[in-house]
Amino acid sequence: MRIGIIFGGPSREREISFAGGRTVFDNLDKTLFEAVPVFVDSLGNFILLDWHLIYKGTIRDFYPPVDTVPYSAHHLQIYLESLGELEKEELDAIIGKVGKKIQPHKFKEHFDFAFLALHGPYGEDGNIQGLLEWYRIPYSGSGILASAIGIDKIVQKQFMQNNGFASPSYSVIPAEVWARVEDRPAMFEQLTYELGLPLVLKAPHQGSSIGVSVLKDPDFEEFETAVNKSFFTKNISKDAWQELDNAGKVNLVKQLTDIREGIGLPVIADDETEIYHPEELLKHLQSVFTLTGTEFVSLTNVETEPAVLVESFIRGKEFSCIVVQDADGKAVALPPTEIVKGNDVFDYRSKYLPGLSRKITPIDLPEEQIQKIRQECVRLFEAFGFNVYARLDGFFSENGTIFLNDPNTTSGMLPSSFFFHQAAEIGLNPSQFLTYIIRTSLAERIKSGKNVLALTQMLETLDRAIAGNRMAVQDKMKVGVIMGGYSSERHISVESGRNIYEKLASSAKYQPIPIFLTGSSEQYKLYEIPVNIMLKDNADDIKEKIEFYENGGHAHPVLDKIRQEAISITATFAGNVLQEPQQISFSQLANMLDAVFIALHGRPGEDGALQAKLEEFGIPYNGSGIASSQITINKYDTNEILRKHGMHVAQHALVSKADWQKNATDFYEKVEVNFSYPFIAKPSDDGCSSAVKKIKNREELEAFTNLIFREGDDLIPEHARTLALNYKEEFPNKQVYLIENLISAEGAKHFLEVTGGLLTKFLPDGKVAYEIFEASEALAVGEVLSLEEKFLAGEGQNITPARYDSDPERRQEISDKVKADLLKVAQILNIEGYARIDAFVRVLENDEVETIIIEVNSLPGMTPATCIFHQTAINGYKPYDFIDKILTYGMERNHKKAQVH
Template structure:
């Protein structure tokens, strides 16, 4: 069956939709389905996307393509809408670089079914559902009416009120009312009617976009909250002129971010009296689409906005910026003080709602915002919510009732709160299309009944076909499709025992453990949806003295992060039984799991290395840092004759240590930064001498980082003595918790990991040094056995890494929608010159691999200087022998350019490891 995956779209959630669409694309069972990627751009064009672009980190990394981007002095990647009004011919030219435009009438010839991974307006509001019904194409999720209802928070609240269901009291403020209002009087009214805190929402947005909480009666904060929900921003002359040029750029970057700012295009207008406003001044009016005159100006691009702000605020006291896709009203609610949860409700095979175990969202005072939702480790998800069994069952019953009342179909995600005082349950903000990232609630809760992502998607496609047939969409045709799918699912289950078993080892105990879990899950999902491999998830914990291995059931593997997985293992080892609610739901879901999973979820099980060798045919190590990249695990596997991915023992022992790696490369004549190790014993003996010695050898600013951790963990640009002292105190600290004053000095991010070490690496800061062009790159490679048994090294086109801060952050490397990686790297505007420089860089990266005897695959980070005479200098930063394999990492962008899908790349890595083991065994036998 050809499954069209619709992703992207015009909404502010398009990056999460893009990442979710990739998850669906990768996890569709290849034995049952053929995935057809249908990217929807912000103008609503359907694009049959070339598969390699699916693996870009963000939409802006490929669309619009570089050839369509105007020259800009402001470092902000643009979305399609910033190109302005384009003719159909201009749009077709741009689209042709990434795929081809598909007219709606063509869809029925290309796909049998539409899987909708779109979010927000244009995706889950009934619009695309109506179009698909017009052409007779079955689709996933709810139909037209429940979708339209599911996106409208105001309509939902009115219905809940009418039905007497608990929902926080609310008021609506329209944009016109706000423009004419006295902010202080309005705030007093809302506080009197609803109390504090107040919650402000954009009524037709998801992913916590446009949401604020006001905890005190502060008029300035109140006005900012209203503006956030209307997607407006008032800028005063005083605040603008107080910013430096660099700060203005940074401010602009935040403003045009469609998730946390207001995006582009915007209307810039000077203040006008409220009695001068007309309908044409409304932000959502089509008048906004026309070039502005007088006090109103339509602005598409960042540098235009920068120039306009500089010009207008030279004379005006303030200006107002309004997104052309802003909201026309704000929903203001009373704050619910309670435990926050999220519950997925499915249709069972009989079309009845079945609530999965509700998940509690545990966080501090901060709001559960976009970043907390999608970056592992920032907010914890506890399933089921830690409440008495009767309360959990009440949440489930109310969720099922809302599902039925609103007429939802197939599945929905319902969020809510339960009050501690009286147990009142408030349900709000239903989502007819849940986020589909690997660790989202969607897959997280399905795993609790024993379905892995691939199996869950199969069930949803089958259930959606049945729902569309019940609703009268081409019943005879869909009956035949259902029969064929049921037969294929049964045949797939019968062939399950013939696949190659691969242990995917993830986790560990380093500061990189969360990213390791993300990598491991991604490998698991790529293999589980394949015809060839059957992955076995294995979690490694313990210490360098003793590894402990646990085979994980799918529900534990899909916990939010490594710490949650470890806690679940410890909970089981302490003798705790399965939660009664989970046991009940698994029984209720037996008709689903018996068909699609074969067996229900079990508990984690500790295994020895010897037992593991008896269970699997080979191993994929998804660990980062120690253990994993240091050769210790490889040694254990070699003794058991288990093939594994990546470099061998000797090479891994070198590349794990950045100091040893750089020393070897320098001795071989390659360029590296000046470096030395700074030991705790030196610091303890005489702290002042320790600091002076470093300052003498390394003028500020310089780089300080752990010698044997990667993933940007604790990599800091040290600019003065205070930062050096803070870094030293943190890395040499005795307690686990961070030292607050030192963390503040280093501007550590929320819940940022900072490892403890006995020594750290200090390096000269690599800078432009007068070069005509200077950029940071990361390049992947893959090794093959040649016909004569010699090792061949394939070096991919490197990616250019753009850091928004002083160094690349964890989020920029691994979080979907965050990092800005341009592949291939932009070494020069001229294509021939760019390729010449690229070949020089690849030659140096190949030398690194040869010197360090890298095998399998690796990622090498470097800086590149291009001198005015064309000379190319490559300065190596570090080598990762087991690079991150998260869905958004740029190594997949590079392999796509070389023609490998992520699955094919992983398959080559596994095949290489198997051939290496066969060669080693042949040598021993000979």
């Protein structure tokens, strides 16, 4: 069955939709479905997307294409709408560079079923559902009416009150009322009198916590700012603007034009000027504040809200609950998940970056109260006429009242989302859950009475294929995916491991088994874990759950009941399900698996120790061998070896905790003698941007040193503030750390940071051949490339291939030189399987090219958004194909070693 995955769209949630579409594309069962990516741009055009573009990190990485984007002096990123009003020919030319434009009446030529991964307006409001029904295309999720209700938070309030659901007190501020500036103070007084403080302000048609504020204090100015935020309006004062330096002004424009945190583009200014491009906005603000006597500028997005919803604040436990339908159409609430967050709003960053919030499933309440939450969620699902599945959010208040709010007819579909997290509690992995969604959606569309014969035949065909699929599981190769560990990179390791697991689970060749590693460098502990534990929010949650079962714990009684209620779903789509984690030995691992995929980062994993253990038991594995791994784990040793072989590397030095403890003042002075500020300080054996900092002065050097050499796990607050560490940012404890000269342009006419991947294969004569991919250009917003920019969908920007030169031929010449340098690095270090090499590139005035190597990752991050997948796509490999090649190499290497012995 051809599944058209419809994703992207005009809404502010388009990046999460894009990432969710990629998740669906990768996880659809390849034995049942053919995935067809249908990207919707911000103007509403449907584009049959070239498949390799789905692996870009963000929409802005490929659309509009780089060669159609006007020059930006400040490297400001844009979406299509920032190109302004385009002629049809111009737009068609842009679309033609990324795929093929398709009209809705031609949908049937390309796909049989539409899987909707769109969010917000145009995707969850009944618009796309109505379009698809008109052209007789079955689609996933709820129908037109339920979707229209599900998008509008104000209409939902009225429906919920009419159906007897508890609701916090609320009020509505219509846009035309807010426009009367003189009435605002009285309005604020009235709202605080009626609703109390704190107040919660919401943009009623947005998701992902966009346009949401919590107002705690009786501060009118803060209230005005919060309401404007929900209307996507921003007021800027001349004084505030003139206080900023040039960099600050550029950063303000970046924040303003961010579609999630800011107001986005296009905007209308006070004087009715319509502004499309961020550079245009920067110039407008400069000229207005410089050339006129204007004291304030007001900017409003053209897609503003008609009203703002204001609610009284609910004190209690926040939760989210997925409700699904069983084979008979009966609604079943999956276990509600409690959200433990670091601030008042479960915001965009907390929702989508692992480790920043905790998900506790089921919610930490007595069984009777959990069941009441489930009952209310089912009642709302049925009252609103939802179909197939929905995500219902809510609060269990301090006095025991259940408040439901913001029902979503299309849940976020990132690997860490509630959508997959709760389905795993009844035993469905992501691939199986997507099959369930498609099958159940077909059954629901039949109930509409439209196109019944064709849909019934389609459903019967799918049911036969699903039944046949269950029979074929025994023939698959078993691969243990090892994830977790105990380093500061453990959360990203889990993200990588889950991604590998999911790609293999949807294949016809492999049956993946999730293995969690914990313990210490002296003794590894391995556990086979059920899929529901694998999909816990982060590595610490997984470890905690394992320890719970080890200490005699049992599945929550509510989970047992839900699994019983959902038995018809599980039996059809999952078969037998592992219920509890099981500790296993390396000898057991050897007996149960055909190979291992190590998804660990740093130590353990990349240091050769685990590889030695696997070789001892004859277990094939991915990546480099023992000796090479022992070198590349150590950035200092790696660069020393590369320097001896004539490669360009940074000047560097290792500094030790022992020297610092002996005499801290001498320690700092010695560093300052050998290195000029600013320089880079980082761990010598961690990756994923863990604790990589640009040190600009003595205060920051002292802060970094105190943190990395601290005795306990807790961060020292004053030093964390000095280094501007993010909430929950990992900072490891070490005995030594590495200092490097800051690599800069040094007069080069072009200077950029790149990251390049590679793959190895065996030639017929047994020699190893290297395939070096086109490197990606990494654009950092801050001083160094952050964790979010590397791994969080929609963050940062990676341009693949790297833009070494505007002339295509010259660009390729430079690229070939860089790739030749990366090949040398791989050969010097005897890298095998695959790797990622980070470097800076200087293109000098005489056209010479210098590649300065930063580090080598022998087990690079394999999260869905990582740029190695952008690179492999250029060479024709989808992520599964790439992973298959990596595993095949490991098994062939193991076979060759066995023959020698």
